[in-house]
Amino acid sequence: MTKGTQQYEQAPTGEGEGEGQGQVVGLKPKMTLLNGITVIVGSIIGSGIFISPTGVLLNTGSVGMSLIVWVTSGLFSMIGAYCYAELGCMIQKTGADYAYIMIGFGPFLAFMRLWIECMIVRPCSQTIVALTFSVYIMKPFFPNCAPPDDAARLLAAVCILTLAFVNCWSVKWATRVQDIFTGAKLFALAVIIITGFVQLCFGHVEYFTFENTETDITKIALSFYSGLFAYNGWNYLNFVIEELKDPVQNLPKAIYISISLVTVVYVLTNVAFYTTLSPAEVLGSEAVAVTFANRLFGYMAWIMPVFVACSTFGAVNGVLLTSSRLFYAGALEGQMPEILTMIQVKRMTPTPAVIVMAFLSLAYLGSSNIFALISYVGFATWLSIGLGVFCVPLLRYTHPDLERPIKVNLVWPILYIIATIFITVVPMIAAPKETGIGVGMIATGAPVYLLFIYLRKPEAIKRMLRELDGFIQKLVMVCKPETPASL
Template identity: 80%
Template sequence: MTEAKPEYKEVPTKEAEEVKDDNEVVGLKPKMTLMNGITVIVGSIIGSGIFISPTGVLKDTGSVGMSLVVWIISGLFSMVGAYCYAELGCMIQKTGADYAYIMVTFGPFLAFMRLWVECLIVRPCSQTIVALTFSVYIMKPFFPDCDPPDDSARLLAAVCILILTFINCWNVKWATRVQDIFTGAKLFALAVIIVTGFVQLGRGQTQYFTFDNTETDMSRIALSFYSGLFAYNGWNYLNFVIEELKDPVKNLPKAIYISISLVTVVYVLANVAFYTTLSPAEVLGSSAVAVTFANRLFSNYFTWVMPFFVACSTFGAVNGVLLTSSRLFYAGALEGQMPEILTMIQIKRMTPTPAVLFMAFLSLIYLGSSNIYALISYVGFATWVSIGLAVACVPWLRYTAPNLERPIKVNLFWPIIYILATIVITIVPMFAAPIETGIGVGIISTGIPVYLIFIKMRKPEVIRRFLKSIDTFLQKVMLVCQPETPSNL
């Protein structure tokens, strides 16, 4: 299949935004600036993780000191991965990020397995986790002394997903504007936490910063990285929309370095702030750490401020996941590994509407469970197996395709270290959480027969006609068509 070069094109008037000009090419158009790129990464990373992962990290490390070590190592680990992705992103400038890199490097089977993992587990599950956190925090002022009702939390999470689905289907500029606004809101919330933490440090509140009760079981320490790295999850999301980024060779690495450095500093300082006020027991017993922190320090008149801004943070993160994930499905469909309808663009709005709707549908399915930490275990195992495979593309392509143009060339020491570390954090936790890991392996394994039956083998004519009729019906309902190039017109 010939892959079209997708781009977004900005139109000057409201009328032109509403109705596509006859000469306008249908496709995704590049109009994301460096600042948009930074807000996409920061907005995608800083979501629910920093507000729920402190509990998960502390639970598996046993001490505040070791939990802070895990947070720092998780940031450095993410930076190394992003460094490797910068080389891949500037060398293989295709929508789909690591899916595209694995396709070029290892072929269609492993690329499909990566796509399957992302589609079935990582992206929809991550979005569900963030949406659930949004609903818990937005309702917390109404339930200050107990957890919000489970059914209400899931219903509100569904509303959050559906609102952002509409925005992403309607106008990509609206989606990026939401990202810009809510990134500011989440940074403000974290700034309040960090500044308050510095004040507490100035008062000598350091009694909890010890390594007492540190977990001696290394499998538990390794499992803690699932929670820590979940909070950093999203550092590779800009690579998924690289064809919509202006001057990607220049802006992609800048956006990655600025964003992850900022997030690492913010995360470590936020954790320090939490432990200046909250004891380990209070953190372990809290479903909303930031709210518990604010309730301890602020007057009753301001206790609603922290839940509101944390809800803003998670709302923006849901938008970031939805914005970037739909492009992964779009890229997979262009390669013929997902239904053809997912390659199509809404002819008036210039958005990948079918892919956005598909992502939202899968996320709503995961709302059948509200166990956030079990969902994180599924995501953690699947994510790091897949990302480790993508990073393995760097040394492999150095060996098999040394003449490829590489605007950024990393030292091979870094991808090798990253791959070895990935092996450790995917194998060792199997002993600490065998059930969750087994479920993750089982879900991933279902991709093998799907690939053999629907991708590798030739589909019978009756099935192909049936699938074609469904695509045609959906195309008419959503007013979508294949991306165009000037040569098609």
């Protein structure tokens, strides 16, 4: 740490100013079981359930097969979460699968996982959700046409920057935003589900068939990218495990409760959509929930885009809250710039990591093609998470002495790994361009690792980086945690 920031380590603050009065600088376990559930639910339920029905139906061809994909995606996510529960309780370090891969495979593959997640998956996912937020919040003003593209991007940028400020200011504020907006999104989905039950009671089941089901297995595999994108976020609580109270008890509880709830909600929401909308209407809709509301709610239809906007706003917050901790964990291992290890001395938040995550997300606003972005994210996500799950059997063999409060049957990680191979390899045939771009983006991590981590930096570059770190430390009042985590 530089002399310029050393004086701030124990800086006293008033109650209204911050959360770090008289405390050691570092991340604090402030999150309860309820906070953990809302982080997972809030991160999962965002844009996915409102945009993915179109992508799933497009590649399955029928309503019946699309519902099977939604259920299967939920079960697939539950198996992955079950494996992550063992890893999270065994290795209680910020960074989740990055930490697991570091122990299981070493620094190169850990860095590649970090590169994929930090440079592609997290910022791209946040951009998708922020764009969905902007489309839905503007929909009441453009009921018969798509909102202007430039306006959508600008509003998405405002959303990202606003939540970046909240996450820099206070962990309590960030979790409070998560709690409030998770409630709002569950209310919106409850309205859709209850309306769907009413429609079922009136006998509206004409679209629940397997007619026109896609026979091309590559297309079915591609449909899982959209389905699993909607469940993306089930592992996010593992990234903030150092800030979770009693993680051995609360992590598995939060995972099981959250994913079970989300799976039920997703399937029932899709059933509700298809009680009213035909497959052609779903495929032709940019905002399925809004089209659904316009058909049934009359002059009250405006409430749906408002609540969906709340849902996606909360999801952006959840992604930002957890993703910044991944940057922080990578920097502690020396695989990210040192400045990202630093904590704001008054607010006890990883401010530099939050800011970097926000600006990377803004960079992806160069494209507003949501489904292309989902393809990039899908390939990179399931490839890297599959590697994380592979750590379960690997660490059983290489580190049998590690304490395992939860121990899963090895059948589950093996099934998950096989399924991961299927949904990453087969879509290469159906969407070679998107997966090719995804592979290219991942491959850029190898020369970065070689030049900036494996090889020693010239002294002049080291000196320049130290001076830059010192300037940023003084600018935003950050310093290294006094008791940094180590793997």
